Amino acid sequence: MAVAGPAAAGDVVDARGRAVSVADTSRIVSIGGSVTEILFALGLGDRVIAVDQTSRYPAAARNLPGVGYARTLAPEGVLSVGPSLILAIEGAGPRSTLDVLEHASVPVVIIPDAHDADGVVRKIEAVAAAVGEPQKGRALADAVRADFASLGAAVAALKDRPRVVFVLSIGNGTAVVGGADTSADAMLRLAGLANAMSAIKGYKPAVDEAAMAADPDAVVVMRGGGQVLDAETVLALPAFAGTPAARDKRFVSLPGSYLLGFGPRAPQAARELADALHGTKLPALPPRPWASEPDE
Incomplete structure (x- = not known):
């Protein structure tokens, strides 16, 4: 039965x-x-x-x-x-x-x-x-x-909007970056950051001139996606070598499922990204059992 x-x-x-x-x-x-x-x-x-x-x-x-x-x-x-x-x-x-x-x-x-x-x-x-x-x-x-809602209120009170490039991968010395209408763009906005590559749409290779002209203050990547993107490799690319991001070594790496998954931990991911790049600590979000386990 x-x-x-x-x-x-x-x-x-x-x-x-x-x-x-x-x-x-x-x-x-x-x-x-x-x-x-x-x-x-x-x-x-x-x-x-x-x-x-x-x-x-x-x-x-x-x-x-x-x-x-x-x-x-x-x-x-x-x-x-x-x-x-x-x-x-x-x-x-x-x-x-x-x-x-x-x-x-x-x-x-x-x-x-x-x-x-x-x-x-x-x-x-x-x-x-x-x-x-x-x-x-x-x-x-x-x-x-x-x-x-708590994250939005905290981000709205921030005065600066650092310009950030999200790098998805690197192929043949060229960075594939997240432009408008991507999960990366959405996460940057949640964290009160400006997408320096918003002039392009989707995930696309960025020519060196375009990336340098974007003049990013920081570079964000995800880890755990198969390709290891470290600060030394990414910031040494011609696209970023002359930018404030490389000069100040402002580079953030977060687990991919956390950063771009847009699941229940999305507010925590945006807050962590904001903390890393705004130079100030946002108010803590309430402890949540679904977000308490360390990510890989």
């Missing part, structure tokens, strides 16, 4: 406007680092049976079976672990894989993605609805909303 899962969400509408019937949430495959963080923050980590490569936090997630990278999934790998529910962040794919998964017998719920405070709250609410835990979702969303 089949045993029902710990919660049945019923019919939920996902980010693609699809009505998805969820009957069993006992075996969840989580695709997307922020989705995984939310599940664990809701206290539902014991239901997660497999994750994608971007799910790096908390440490318990890294010990789970993997199903590949969020944007290059194979349906066989996802279905092989026997999920009762698949939660996938918007943008996961490829579309052909999602089509196969959506026509399988396992419900697939696409979680909306956005890089602002409201977007993080909506993401939390969507995950909670999909797993049939709206009350836990409201509690988590309210706490994260309060953290964003």
